[in-house]
Amino acid sequence: DIVMTQTPLSLSVTPGQPASISCKSSQSLLHSDGKTYLYWYLQKPGQPPQLLIYEVSNRFSGVPDRFSGSGSGTDFTLKISRVEAEDVGVYYCMQSIQLPWTFGQGTKVEIK
């Protein structure tokens, strides 16, 4: 299985300040079709995960532009340019290049 490792596991951020989460995979997520199958989700309390970013850097419909994804191969980053109160929750990275799909442990973001 591909192991997804997120850091940090928790983050306390002042509103308006930036935040960054790292996700490293144990194998490259670059497919022969040229796409990299790395996704970012946010799970707000009591809700299912919601897709933020697909294929490393593409914002899903309706996702604010303060969220951005970057990276390649095995190293990826989710950045929030200016954290807002509604951004609290647990962030997960996920890979779907290889079965079984696997998730990072999650990064809990809270507001100071």
Added chain:
Amino acid sequence: QVQLQESGPGLVKPSETLSLTCTVSGYSISSGYYWGWIRQPPGKGLEWIGSIYHSGSTYYNPSLKSRVTISVDTSKNQFSLKLSSVTAADTAVYYCVFPPDYWGQGTLVTVSS
């Protein structure tokens, strides 16, 4: 707008079979490339259970493979999950998904006598 809704018993006895159904609306299940199930034990992370493809092929997490069956009923626009020989470790919120973007609200299944 694609919507998914899980349904099934919220309480299952140890050693019995957990059965859940996902009803899809706003999209024909036969048009989707694949559908899947993901679970989340209380307070823990996410675990992919398995997927079923439009071809009918199924792929299961090796950690659960011997106990899992996923099937599709195109006439009802539903797909289902069966997990046999459950234990307390199978207590979780179960999500049906149309990956990567559409998730059901999830249903909590507790395994207890």
